[in-house]
Amino acid sequence: MFNERIYNFSAGPSxxxxxxxxxxxxxxxxxxxxxxxxxxxxxxxxxYLSIFEETKAxxxxxxxxxxxxxxxxxxxxxxxxxxxxxxxxxxxxxxxDYANSGNFANLAxxxxxxxxxxxIAASSEDxxxxxxxxxxxxxxSPDAAYFHYCANNTIEGTEWKYIPATGxxxxxxxxxxxxxxxxxxxxxxxxxxxxxxxxxxxxxxAVVILDKKLAGKELAxxxxxxxxxxxxDSDSMHNTPPCYxxxxxxxxxxxxxxxxxxxxxxxxxxxxAKILYDYLDGSPLFKGCASPExxxxxxxxxxxxxxxxxAKFAKEAAAAGFENLKGHRNVGGMRASIYNAMPTxxxxxxxxxxxxxxLKNK
Amino acid sequence: MFNERIYNFSAGPSxxxxxxxxxxxxxxxxxxxxxxxxxxxxxxxxxYLSIFEETKAxxxxxxxxxxxxxxxxxxxxxxxxxxxxxxxxxxxxxxxDYANSGNFANLAxxxxxxxxxxxIAASSEDxxxxxxxxxxxxxxSPDAAYFHYCANNTIEGTEWKYIPATGxxxxxxxxxxxxxxxxxxxxxxxxxxxxxxxxxxxxxxAVVILDKKLAGKELAxxxxxxxxxxxxDSDSMHNTPPCYxxxxxxxxxxxxxxxxxxxxxxxxxxxxAKILYDYLDGSPLFKGCASPExxxxxxxxxxxxxxxxxAKFAKEAAAAGFENLKGHRNVGGMRASIYNAMPTxxxxxxxxxxxxxxLKNK
Numbered sequence: 001m002f003n004e005r006i007y008n009f010s011a012g013p014s015x016x017x018x019x020x021x022x023x024x025x026x027x028x029x030x031x032x033x034x035x036x037x038x039x040x041x042x043x044x045x046x047x048y049l050s051i052f053e054e055t056k057a058x059x060x061x062x063x064x065x066x067x068x069x070x071x072x073x074x075x076x077x078x079x080x081x082x083x084x085x086x087x088x089x090x091x092x093x094x095x096x097d098y099a100n101s102g103n104f105a106n107l108a109x110x111x112x113x114x115x116x117x118x119x120i121a122a123s124s125e126d127x128x129x130x131x132x133x134x135x136x137x138x139x140x141s142p143d144a145a146y147f148h149y150c151a152n153n154t155i156e157g158t159e160w161k162y163i164p165a166t167g168x169x170x171x172x173x174x175x176x177x178x179x180x181x182x183x184x185x186x187x188x189x190x191x192x193x194x195x196x197x198x199x200x201x202x203x204x205x206a207v208v209i210l211d212k213k214l215a216g217k218e219l220a221x222x223x224x225x226x227x228x229x230x231x232x233d234s235d236s237m238h239n240t241p242p243c244y245x246x247x248x249x250x251x252x253x254x255x256x257x258x259x260x261x262x263x264x265x266x267x268x269x270x271x272x273a274k275i276l277y278d279y280l281d282g283s284p285l286f287k288g289c290a291s292p293e294x295x296x297x298x299x300x301x302x303x304x305x306x307x308x309x310x311a312k313f314a315k316e317a318a319a320a321g322f323e324n325l326k327g328h329r330n331v332g333g334m335r336a337s338i339y340n341a342m343p344t345x346x347x348x349x350x351x352x353x354x355x356x357x358x359l360k361n362k
Numbered sequence: 363m364f365n366e367r368i369y370n371f372s373a374g375p376s377x378x379x380x381x382x383x384x385x386x387x388x389x390x391x392x393x394x395x396x397x398x399x400x401x402x403x404x405x406x407x408x409x410y411l412s413i414f415e416e417t418k419a420x421x422x423x424x425x426x427x428x429x430x431x432x433x434x435x436x437x438x439x440x441x442x443x444x445x446x447x448x449x450x451x452x453x454x455x456x457x458x459d460y461a462n463s464g465n466f467a468n469l470a471x472x473x474x475x476x477x478x479x480x481x482i483a484a485s486s487e488d489x490x491x492x493x494x495x496x497x498x499x500x501x502x503s504p505d506a507a508y509f510h511y512c513a514n515n516t517i518e519g520t521e522w523k524y525i526p527a528t529g530x531x532x533x534x535x536x537x538x539x540x541x542x543x544x545x546x547x548x549x550x551x552x553x554x555x556x557x558x559x560x561x562x563x564x565x566x567x568a569v570v571i572l573d574k575k576l577a578g579k580e581l582a583x584x585x586x587x588x589x590x591x592x593x594x595d596s597d598s599m600h601n602t603p604p605c606y607x608x609x610x611x612x613x614x615x616x617x618x619x620x621x622x623x624x625x626x627x628x629x630x631x632x633x634x635a636k637i638l639y640d641y642l643d644g645s646p647l648f649k650g651c652a653s654p655e656x657x658x659x660x661x662x663x664x665x666x667x668x669x670x671x672x673a674k675f676a677k678e679a680a681a682a683g684f685e686n687l688k689g690h691r692n693v694g695g696m697r698a699s700i701y702n703a704m705p706t707x708x709x710x711x712x713x714x715x716x717x718x719x720x721l722k723n724k
Contacts, residue, residue, distance in 0.1 A: 001395035002392070002395055002396065002397030003392075003395070004392075004397065005391060005392055005397050005398060006396075006397030006398060008397070008398050008402055010402070010403070010404040010407070011404070012404070012602065013401065013402055013403060013404060013405060013602065013605055014402060014404075015398070015402050016399060016401055016402055018391065021390050021391045021399050021401070022390075022391060024390060025387040025388075025390035025391065026387075028383050028384075028386060028387035028390070029367060029380065029383045029384060029387065030364065030365075030366075030367055033363035033364055033365070034364065034368075035364030035366065035367050035368030035370070035683065035685070036367060036368060036370050036377070036685070037378065037383050039375065039378055039383070039564035039565075039610070040370055040372070040375055040376060040377050040378055041372070041375060042372040042373070042374070042375060042376075042686055043375060043565065045372070045686070075437035075438045075439070075442070075566060075604075076437045076438055076442075076587050076601075077437070077587075077601050077602055078601070079586070079587050079600065079601035080437070080438075080585060080587045080588075080601075082585075082586075083585030083586070083587070083588075084585075087585075111585070111586060114582065114583050114585075115583065195601075195602065197602055202401035202604075202605065202606045203401075203405065203602045203603065203604055203605050203606070204437060204566045204567070204603075204604030204605070204606070204607055205566070219583075220476065221476050221477065221581075221583060223442060223444075223445030223446075223449075223473070223476075223588075224441070224444075224445070224473060225438050225439075225441050225442045225445070226442075226445075226585075238441065239438075239439050239440070239441035239442075239557075240374065240375065240439055240557065240559050240565045241565065241566075242437075242564075242565055242566030242604065242607075243375055243564065243565050243566070244564045244565070244566070244606075244607075245566055245604075248401070321397065323397070323398070324404055324407070
């Protein structure tokens with residue numbers, strides 16, 4: 001039993017800012033004099049549309065989404081986008097190129113094979129995805145309908161530090177685990193998508209940022225709710241959207257503004273990650289798993305080299321209020337997911353705890 | 363500005379029980395000593411799995427779901443099921459029969475045409491869907507992979523009062539707007555689905571109740587997240603489910619228990635609807651739209667016969683704290699959606715308001 005809130009290093013769903021949760025609680029039974037909860041509002045009502053439009057506008061402003069692009073709120077998380085991206089985009093040439101830089105990148109490529117010819121343009125599988133393929137290693141063909149990559153590999157703890165140049169092939173990107181952690185040049189992308197449950201909101205939605213000129217070419221059997229054109233035409237209201245999740249996203253975006261927007265967040269996340277990586281680089285016990293130049297600022301993977309000791313660490317850490325440090329079952333070891341809502345103080349205290357553990361277990 | 367909660371007659375999203383909202387608010391920042399919000403929990407954590415399993419068990423108990431069937435939590439609402447049902451079931455014969463008893467029933471049939479041959483087994487279009495086709499009018503062929511109907515027509519205010527006999531053809535049913543309002547013999551159905559945003563939880567999920575023997579026959583291009591077999595095999599956790607929506611569903615199910623379960627709810631909803639229909643039957647001003655034998659206990663449609671007066675009524679009612687009484691744009695008039703969470707008192711007070719309006723506008 002914890003009377004206080006703990007530091008939750010979960011890879012997703014993950015921490016949300018405390019002021020956001022407090023505001024949601026305060027507004028739960030009667031949202032700003034509407035006489036009802038946001039959960040109870042008709043999605044077509046003035047009260048709800050005002051929340052919806054403000055959230056969309058804040059999202060576009062924070063990420064500097066250009067007028068060529070539109071944002072869509074879609075259900076099914078990033079996983080349904082693994083199918084939606086090819087269903088909507090592969091039809092132009094029947095072929096698409098994928099970078100296999102980790103577990104989810106690979107799952108996206110596998111799903112796309114149902115809809116056309118999928119070619120692996122680059123892979124880091126030879127070293128268990130501990131690095132990111134270099135630009136020079138990407139084999140992108142001009143006849144690809146798009147090139148797809150996963151910007152941050154949650155399980156392996158690696159992050160692309162560059163935007164791939166594709167020679168004009170539309171760029172498709174899964175940004176689920178690092179969106180809103182730094183500014184991004186959206187104009188370079190054909191489509192960006194992100195499950196919201198890491199940096200943005202409670203689980204149950206993906207945000208899609210689409211270059212509008214790519215819409216309208218979906219395969220004939222695409223479900224209406226997965227058609228980018230249908231979502232564009234209906235402003236994400238072809239059916240009832242996940243209204244409360246969008247409201248929570250709106251509260252998180254206001255909180256992001258108070259952190260200095262994405263430039264402010266980039267500074268915070270770089271400092272926060274550096275504290276942990278600097279410690280790992282000097283520790284005689286813990287070692288980082290990812291190649292230094294590819295290290296993710298969102299998911300920090302590390303291990304002792306001894307599985308029993310790893311398990312002991314994760315267990316003792318949880319008892320001390322540092323939850324969910326066990327690594328993904330695919331790779332073992334430990335993982336500290338330090339998304340936007342993780343206070344820097346949480347990492348400082350984790351490092352203190354790790355130092356003590358190191359002393360007791362050397 | 364309303365300092366108190368109002369009576370919200372929205373067709374969905376719609377009212378939730380106040381004690382449920384109060385509990386959600388109280389548990390928002392620290393769920394029962396976990397040190398975190400339910401929104402922040404890893405979907406694989408013990409704390410969350412306990413919520414998930416209890417919700418599933420309560421759902422099955424309340425609706426008396428037999429062991430032959432399993433429940434699945436899926437994203438995309440009922441609309442994505444309009445595609446998922448044929449993608450999963452139509453492959454066995456390539457043909458399916460649909461009853462067109464209203465707007466959403468018709469949308470389901472249209473979407474299914476992408477996946478096979480769709481035949482209209484019955485229609486109430488000749489009288490603007492103000493009635494429900496009789497059993498004797500259903501033309502169900504033995505070679506249909508399934509027969510689909512919509513149990514309650516939200517827009518038109520009609521409700522099927524019988525379970526169609528199909529001669530062995532699997533029965534598929536959209537119960538979005540009357541699920542959990544009364545006991546149902548689940549064993550008669552191949553698949554039941556329902557968007558949760560009317561009687562069960564905030565928007566952003568559908569519950570699917572599936573006869574397990576129907577799974578595993580999906581079309582080759584079915585997205586993994588829409589495959590009933592994949593969802594069955596992963597216990598609805600192929601990807602991160604809409605965790606908080608499931609938690610809210612769980613709170614609503616506990617509240618349903620306190621109303622006497624579905625037998626108790628059936629009594630409450632019948633009495634609540636009768637108050638409004640009895641008044642309509644005697645009113646010189648307001649007239650019910652649906653054929654009396656097909657009237658829905660969830661959505662009560664009515665009109666004055668004068669569009670200006672209808673608009674005046676909806677506006678004055680909203681100002682008095684009776685929100686969302688305007689009928690759907692397809693049919694006009696008025697609609698009072700009186701789902702499970704609408705207190706009977708809300709209908710009593712609405713009838714008082716209508717009587718006063720009648721006196722002033724005769």
